[in-house]
Amino acid sequence: MSDREIASDDLSLPKATVQKIVSEIIPSDLVFSRDARDALIECCVEFIGLISTQANDIAENETKKTIASEHVIKALQELGFSDYIEPVREVIQEHKESQKGRERKIGKFEASGMTEEELLRKQEELFGLARSKLQHDEAVQ
């Protein structure tokens, strides 16, 4: 197993959040003990490590420096969690949709139809015009 050291409470999941999630899952007649919750958190952190390491290996095999969602999906497949793949794909889709919404706000730049260099040149032109107009006006007075 890997040697990484995680200081005990340092890098863990927030207990309150985990408790909340647990209470959304368990039937109303059962209670999760505090020890059980802490044990669960340990297991969750292990799970994150497992998926991350596998996804990282997959990315490296593709000589990619960044771990992408597709690498995580392959990792889930390889580790026996293929039943998680479909819901995970939905999350990816939602994320893409929300990104698309954001890109529409940059419309002005795209709408100008010019590249950045062209816009910069245009800006210089306008500055030049304004400058000469200013000098002309001063000269006249």
Added chain:
Amino acid sequence: MDQSFSNEPPPSDERKQSAPVVVRTRFPVARIKKIMQADDDIGKVAQATPLVVAKALELFMISLVQESCAQARLRNAKRVSPAHLKEAVLKTEQFDFLADTVSKYLDPVAVSSEKEPGPGRGRRRKNAAE
């Protein structure tokens, strides 16, 4: 594993036993990213990646918690303890990677002898079935 993860809201009463579980609370995505990158081998992650891991984690948690509850029920216990988690892990192939992690937890009492207090291993509780 035969669980369906639908997005429909559960019926108002007794939701958890028959209806698929819907979790509304979210994991902190930034924290998940930090946990991932605590491992020096892990480099950059794409923006969507911690979100995706968070979803997988949620599904994992639902599964483990439900299996643990089933173990508690088998022993007529009202409180789910680490022993029940341990048994759930040992019984489920998907959770094999947790075998080391759970080895330090108390063993659960055998189901057939649930009325007798377990031998105990020095932890606080005398009756492991509590």
